[in-house]
Amino acid sequence: MALPTVVITDPLPGRRINEPLTFTVDAALEGNLWTARTDTGDEVLCQRLTVPAAPGRTTFVAVVSFEQRAELTLTEPAERASGIHRREPREPDAFVRLDTGYFDLEMCTGTARGTGASKWGLRHFGAVAEGVDLLPSGNNAIGGFYGPFFTPENGLINPPEHTTVDIEVIEQGPVLHHYRMHGTVPDGLLQELRGKTFSIDWKFTHGTPYFTRTYRIDDFQTVINGRSVTNKITVGDEFESGIGDVVFTRFEAYDGTRYRAGDPYAEELKSAVGRLLASPTSPTKKFEAFKSLLTGGLESAHWDLYWQLFSTWEGALPDADIRECLDEVMAASHVRADLNGRPWTFARDGVDVSAAPDETIFVGPATKTVEYHPRHRRAMIWWTSQAPGAFQIVQRRKSGWVNWGTNSENECPELPVGVEIKTAYGPFAETWTAVADQLETPPRVTVG
Numbered sequence: 001m002a003l004p005t006v007v008i009t010d011p012l013p014g015r016r017i018n019e020p021l022t023f024t025v026d027a028a029l030e031g032n033l034w035t036a037r038t039d040t041g042d043e044v045l046c047q048r049l050t051v052p053a054a055p056g057r058t059t060f061v062a063v064v065s066f067e068q069r070a071e072l073t074l075t076e077p078a079e080r081a082s083g084i085h086r087r088e089p090r091e092p093d094a095f096v097r098l099d100t101g102y103f104d105l106e107m108c109t110g111t112a113r114g115t116g117a118s119k120w121g122l123r124h125f126g127a128v129a130e131g132v133d134l135l136p137s138g139n140n141a142i143g144g145f146y147g148p149f150f151t152p153e154n155g156l157i158n159p160p161e162h163t164t165v166d167i168e169v170i171e172q173g174p175v176l177h178h179y180r181m182h183g184t185v186p187d188g189l190l191q192e193l194r195g196k197t198f199s200i201d202w203k204f205t206h207g208t209p210y211f212t213r214t215y216r217i218d219d220f221q222t223v224i225n226g227r228s229v230t231n232k233i234t235v236g237d238e239f240e241s242g243i244g245d246v247v248f249t250r251f252e253a254y255d256g257t258r259y260r261a262g263d264p265y266a267e268e269l270k271s272a273v274g275r276l277l278a279s280p281t282s283p284t285k286k287f288e289a290f291k292s293l294l295t296g297g298l299e300s301a302h303w304d305l306y307w308q309l310f311s312t313w314e315g316a317l318p319d320a321d322i323r324e325c326l327d328e329v330m331a332a333s334h335v336r337a338d339l340n341g342r343p344w345t346f347a348r349d350g351v352d353v354s355a356a357p358d359e360t361i362f363v364g365p366a367t368k369t370v371e372y373h374p375r376h377r378r379a380m381i382w383w384t385s386q387a388p389g390a391f392q393i394v395q396r397r398k399s400g401w402v403n404w405g406t407n408s409e410n411e412c413p414e415l416p417v418g419v420e421i422k423t424a425y426g427p428f429a430e431t432w433t434a435v436a437d438q439l440e441t442p443p444r445v446t447v448g
Contacts, residue, residue: 003027006036006072008064010443014434018063018102018207020176022049023072023445029058031077032173036062039071045081045206046074047175061176063205083174083206091123091138095167098177101207103425104128107179108141110164114314119144119160120181127209127426130378134247134425140238140401142423143200145215147234147413148224152326154188155312155319162186162313170201177204185217186313192222210381210424210439217417225334225412232389233415234407237380237423239371241400247373248380248402250350251361251393254368254436257347262357263392264336265410268329269306276309276317276325286316330410337409350374353395362409363391368436371395371404372429379428380404383439384421389414 006023010016034046046060064070089097089106097106103125110120117123121141126133135141144160163183171178179202187194198217205211221230241247251257273294282288290309308314310322317325336342344364350372353361363369365387372379382404390408394401406415422439 003074004447007446007448008066008070008072008443009446010066010068012437012441013068014438015065015067016438016443017065017209018205019065019438019443020061020063020203020205020208021072021443021445022059022061023447024057024059025074025447026057028056029074029077033078033081034060034074035076035078036072036074038064038066044072045078045083045175047171047173049171049176051170061171061205063175063207081174084177084204085174091117093120093164094123096177096179097124098204099128100177100204102128102209103204103211104133105204107167107202109167110160112162112164114161114308114311116140116161118162120163120165120183121160125425130427132247132378134239136242137240140240142237142239143202143213143235144238145198145200145217145233145235146405147407147411148190148220148222148229148232149185149188149193149196150234150307151224151411152310152330153222153224154190154193155310155322161308162311165200175206178202189312189319190222193220196220209426209435210422212420212422214420215415215417225408225410227412229413231417232413233417234405234411234413235415235421236403236405237382239380239402241402243400244397245400246354246395246397246402247378248371248395249352249354249373249375251353251363251371251395252347252350252369252432253363253366253391254433257351257361258344258364259347259351259361259393260342260344261361262342263360263362263394263409264342265329265333266358266360268333268336269310272325272329273306273309283318283321284316286314290314290316333410351393353393354397359396359398360392360394363393365389366391368433368440369404370428370432370436371402372432374429377427377429379424379426379432379435381424381428381432381436381439382421383423383436384415384419386416386419388416388419 106124116139119141121143165181165183168180181200203212388406392405394403
């Protein structure tokens with residue numbers, strides 16, 4: 001049986017490296033793996049997807065490196081082949097640690113113990129060639145989502161720390177691993193946010209310098225920061241390097257960055273924590289435990305400790321005290337956030353976030369953004385299929401913590417649910433805009 005030729009064309013200039021491509025042929029082919037050959041003579045491994053496209057048809061995924069145009073022809077079924085493989089995990093709650101041929105990453109289910117090390121998501125992540133773990137302690141994670149559930153209005157519930165996920169294997173082969181997380185958001189103070197379930201799809205392909213994810217959550221509508229929020233979330237990607245340094249030193253949005261510097265809400269929250277710690281009495285034993293953790297200095301403390309202190313889930317403070325204190329924090333920070341002394345600034349090049357007040361900036365809408373380190377040339381690039389309304393970017397040398405978050409001031413979530421996120425990492429500090437363009441515009445694939 002003659003099999004059709006797959007034609008791949010790139011609308012953008014430049015070379016694609018291990019670009020994942022999906023195509024369907026009008027034949028019911030047996031075998032999980034097939035080989036194919038390009039018009040330049042390169043052999044390509046094709047993985048048959050387990051979910052069939054339709055009766056009598058077969059869908060494959062392959063990764064192809066090419067420039068401008070390539071042709072791919074299936075040749076014969078393949079035996080076992082090298083590609084994505086497992087490695088020995090580091091964390092007790094690890095679901096899988098993968099070597100994708102480009103990334104070394106560990107996906108965790110979480111432990112729901114309410115600490116930084118309890119989070120589900122990617123708790124270790126790095127490029128194999130660089131050999132640097134961007135999350136070495138395991139106390140932070142890539143991929144958690146927060147607002148509107150993790151907000152003062154809802155009692156500061158933190159889903160990645162206070163819940164676990166079940167992970168479903170959708171596809172698992174040498175070319176593609178596709179996982180789907182399933183979880184339930186813990187109930188907070190707001191009735192309209194209770195009982196919500198979520199799922200997150202993660203896709204990793206062999207040798208590809210980016211991965212893909214999509215968040216889906218039960219429909220919801222609430223009010224955060226005085227604004228109506230309907231099916232919008234805060235996604236937070238965290239990175240760490242240890243106190244006194246940061247893995248990324250600049251932030252930039254495509255075509256320039258419009259931002260406001262400083263984080264009045266964080267300042268007010270930190271002041272409230274300081275006042276509580278200075279009190280001669282402790283309302284609960286759990287409060288005493290937090291107090292001992294924060295004695296090393298508020299500037300260098302793990303930021304999650306602030307949230308946990310005011311979380312109704314933790315029980316460190318009575319609910320009435322939490323509400324009274326946070327009402328004061330929110331009222332003061334809402335006023336300070338929009339004072340005329342915080343103008344919008346435009347930067348054509350990267351913003352040195354660590355030099356900004358509170359080592360934080362709030363950025364306007366964008367679909368393509370980057371955090372990078374010029375000296376190490378490393379860059380993390382995000383493309384979203386729809387622009388979040390705002391971003392909170394933190395590069396905090398005092399604690400070594402870096403964050404990319406899709407929220408505006410006072411924890412207001414800004415990323416629409418269901419948006420596709422592609423995240424690339426590598427030595428792309430000087431070429432990040434070209435990489436972002438490739439994330440936005442995939443090659444065209446035709447079969448015939």
